[in-house]
Amino acid sequence: MQQIEIEQIELNLLLEALYQRYGYDFRHYSQASIKRRLQYHLAKTPHTSISALIPEILYNEAACQALLFDISVTVTEMFRDAWVYLAIREKVIPLLRTYPFINVWHAGCATGEEVYSLAILLQEEGLSDRVRIYATDFNDVALQKAKTRIYPLKRMKEYSQSYQQAGGKSSLADYYHAHYDSVIMNESLQQNITFANHNLATDGSFGEMHLIFCRNVLIYFNQTLQNRALTLFRDSLCYNGFLCLGTKETLRFSEVEHEFNPFVESERIYQCKYQKPNGSIFNTGQ
Amino acid sequence: MMNYEAVVIGTSMGGLEALRQLLAPLQRNFTLPIFIVQHRQATAEEYLTTFLNEHCVLAVKEAVSGEAIQAGTVYLAPADYHLLIEPNHTLSLSIDAKVNYCRPAIDVLFETAAEVYQTHLIGILLTGANHDGTAGLRKIKHHGGFTLVQQPSTAVAKIMPLTAIQAKVVDRVGTLAEIALFLNQLFPLKSS
Numbered sequence: 261m262q263q264i265e266i267e268q269i270e271l272n273l274l275l276e277a278l279y280q281r282y283g284y285d286f287r288h289y290s291q292a293s294i295k296r297r298l299q300y301h302l303a304k305t306p307h308t309s310i311s312a313l314i315p316e317i318l319y320n321e322a323a324c325q326a327l328l329f330d331i332s333v334t335v336t337e338m339f340r341d342a343w344v345y346l347a348i349r350e351k352v353i354p355l356l357r358t359y360p361f362i363n364v365w366h367a368g369c370a371t372g373e374e375v376y377s378l379a380i381l382l383q384e385e386g387l388s389d390r391v392r393i394y395a396t397d398f399n400d401v402a403l404q405k406a407k408t409r410i411y412p413l414k415r416m417k418e419y420s421q422s423y424q425q426a427g428g429k430s431s432l433a434d435y436y437h438a439h440y441d442s443v444i445m446n447e448s449l450q451q452n453i454t455f456a457n458h459n460l461a462t463d464g465s466f467g468e469m470h471l472i473f474c475r476n477v478l479i480y481f482n483q484t485l486q487n488r489a490l491t492l493f494r495d496s497l498c499y500n501g502f503l504c505l506g507t508k509e510t511l512r513f514s515e516v517e518h519e520f521n522p523f524v525e526s527e528r529i530y531q532c533k534y535q536k537p538n539g540s541i542f543n544t545g546q
Numbered sequence: 547m548m549n550y551e552a553v554v555i556g557t558s559m560g561g562l563e564a565l566r567q568l569l570a571p572l573q574r575n576f577t578l579p580i581f582i583v584q585h586r587q588a589t590a591e592e593y594l595t596t597f598l599n600e601h602c603v604l605a606v607k608e609a610v611s612g613e614a615i616q617a618g619t620v621y622l623a624p625a626d627y628h629l630l631i632e633p634n635h636t637l638s639l640s641i642d643a644k645v646n647y648c649r650p651a652i653d654v655l656f657e658t659a660a661e662v663y664q665t666h667l668i669g670i671l672l673t674g675a676n677h678d679g680t681a682g683l684r685k686i687k688h689h690g691g692f693t694l695v696q697q698p699s700t701a702v703a704k705i706m707p708l709t710a711i712q713a714k715v716v717d718r719v720g721t722l723a724e725i726a727l728f729l730n731q732l733f734p735l736k737s738s
Contacts, residue, residue, distance in 0.1 A: 264661055264689075268633065289636040290611075292630035297642070330660040442591070476605050479611040479627075479639045508611055508624050508639050 271295055277314050283397070285461040286331070288485035291458060301330035310387045325389040327403065333398045334476065337415065338373045338432075339422035342529050344475075345381055346427045347527040352502050353385050356470055362391040362401075365461060365469045365496065368477035369395040372406025373419075376435075376462060378473060379449040384429045388452055394467070396458035402518040409445040411463070413438055418435050460489045465496040472497060494519055497532040504529045550692070550732060551666035552615075553578050554659045556652030556682065558585040560599065560702025564722055565618040566670070569602045569620065571726040575607030575733045576604060580620045581637075581659060583629060583650045586673070595622055611639040622723035623650035646678040654683020656662075658673075670725060671716075673697045674706025683715040694718045694725055 271294070276288045286294055298310055317324040339345050356362050364382075369375045375395040382391050397403050416432065416445055423432040436443040458466070460477065472493050478486050493503055494516045503511075503520060505528040511517045520530040557564055563585045569580075584594060598606040600622065606620040615635050624630035627639040629646075629648050645651035656669055656679065668688040671679045672697055683693045695716050698704035710716050720728065 262664075264664070290632055290640075291631070292632050292638055292661075293642065296630075296654070296658070335641055355723075373681045476641045479641070483612060508627055510610065513612075 264320065267295075267310065271298065272308060274298070274314055274317075278324070278327075281318055283459075283462060283468055284328065287482050288482045288488075289500065290482060293480055297331040298327075300542075301327055304330075305537070314340055328399065332369050333402050334426060334480075335371045336369075336370045336476075337422075338411075338419040338428045339377045340374060340420040340475070341527075342425035344504065344507065344527045344529075345377060346425070347524045347529060349377075349381055349385065349427045349505065351524055352471065352504075353381075353387070355384075356502075357387065359470055360390065362387060363467055363469045363472070364391060364393045364471045364473065365467075366393060366395045367408060367458070367472060367474040367493075369397050369455075370399070370402050372402075372409075372455075374473070374475065375406065375453060376409070376449055377423075377444050379452055379535070380428075380435050381426070381431075382452070383449065388448075391452050392452045394469075395453050395455050397514065398457060398459035398461075400457060400487070401455060407449060407450075407455055408440050409447070411442050411445070413435075413443050416443060458494065461485055465492055468497065468498050469496050469501055470498055471502045471504070473504045474506075476509070478502050478509045479506060483513075490514050490516045494532060494534050495536075499532065499535060501532045502529060503532060548684070550578060550665060550668055552659060552730065553580045553668045553683045554670065554686075555580060555582045555668065555670045556656065556678055556679040557583075557633070557672035558648075558652075558678065558703065558706060558708075561585070561671035562594065564672045564696065564702070565598060565632075567599050567722040568670075568726050569598060569604065569606075571730065572602065572604055573730055573733070574603050574618075576729065577617045577733060579615050579617060580604070580637070581609070581623075581629060581631065581655055582620065583623045583652045583655045585652075585676075585678070586625050586639065598622070609637045609639065611637065613637050625650075629632060630654060631662045632658075633662055640652050646676060647674070648678050650702070652679035653682040657685045660689045660691060661693050662683040662687075663691065667691035668729075670694045670695070671707055671710050672701050672722075673701035674731040675703035677709045678711045679706055680713050680715060682712050685712065687715050687717070692717050694720060694728065696725065697721050 278284045420432040430432050436445050519534040523529045523531040551657050595608050608624050609621040609629050624729045630638045669683050695707040695710050700721050
């Protein structure tokens with residue numbers, strides 16, 4: 261048997277151990293990414309093979325948390341793909357405005373940069389008194405970081421440009437305070453945000469949403485897990501609710517493709533056309 | 547002749563014109579999939595895809611996450627995403643941290659392709675002004691694949707091919723025309 265095939269077995273065993281011991285399910289993630297991330301983690305340990313990590317994570321929860329952080333945190337930035345935020349501002353917000361109360365779910369929020377971007381946008385559009393943003397991730401370390409509202413100052417110049425391109429109405433500096441080499445986002449932004457642990461691989465729906473924002477999460481999933489997440493989004497959206505995916509993600513070829521209409525296709529914003537069966541807990545009779 | 551199954555190409559500064567010169571001569575019967583990382587700025591447009599399609603016989607497209615690899619198709623890594631080859635012969639994208647200050651990074655494509663295709667992979671490094679790609683070529687060689695780089699004296703920026711040559715991870719050095727000829731000769735035109 262070749263080295264590559266042996267490594268494949270090691271990888272499968274480790275992911276199975278993570279799942280059976282802690283319930284974290286990476287078994288349906290894209291293999292190439294997860295393997296690269298595991299090798300990155302491995303290089304920081306004294307071990308030389310992926311399988312050597314197994315006993316450690318089974319018996320040592322701290323070791324598991326460290327591994328989890330390395331294999332699950334995605335890199336993100338404020339107003340990433342500014343043109344998407346502009347489309348939300350110009351095309352989605354006018355429709356969201358017609359609802360008395362708006363629920364937004366930001367699934368896979370990582371360290372929160374894009375959640376605060378969305379909160380700024382909603383505040384500028386005068387919706388902060390009637391919007392609730394549920395920002396979820398399965399990584400507690402990332403969620404804790406998001407809750408601190410603290411980000412490195414050196415990225416702010418780049419973020420300010422993106423904010424302007426996203427149709428920003430004032431200056432990004434109005435939304436944070438700088439101190440030494442860090443900034444803290446204004447507390448008022450967090451008033452509308454509920455951070456919570458939620459795992460798209462294992463958890464269910466928790467409320468009726470008007471907008472679901474899930475960008476650059478599905479690219480890490482295989483087809484099975486993508487379908488699971490997308491079905492969950494469909495079941496969580498109200499009729500005519502919006503789904504915003506990453507610019508390289510698509511509903512095409514998914515099981516729910518025909519239950520959505522493209523709304524702003526180039527920006528991957530879709531509108532849910534799914535009529536929930538009578539008796540559904542979220543059936544509001546619209 | 548070796549039984550090759552895929553080609554990976556990496557380039558940076560000066561890459562647009564180099565890719566045109568390398569891909570334009572490839573004939574329709576070239577049936578291997580080609581995966582390309584060209585370092586570039588993140589924008590909403592797909593200029594590179596349009597440009598190369600105008601000059602190539604082969605179909606050029608931007609890689610989509612999860613798509614199955616088709617023969618004779620040229621796949622470009624999207625701006626700001628790493629492109630990876632999955633063990634089940636599909637493509638995946640990631641926004642993981644930059645590698646060698648780059649996303650997409652040549653090393654990420656080359657290393658994941660090397661694991662999947664092993665001895666059946668051809669790795670090509672062209673003009674560029676940084677060191678991305680050398681670690682990837684090393685991994686391709688480690689798994690028994692074949693590596694070529696552009697003759698540094700013919701490159702707009704010679705650092706990238708030169709770094710690979712100095713690291714002794716290169717099987718053959720050639721001009722763009724010579725590399726194109728090498729690729730075409732893998733699939734000789736039938737005379738009938």
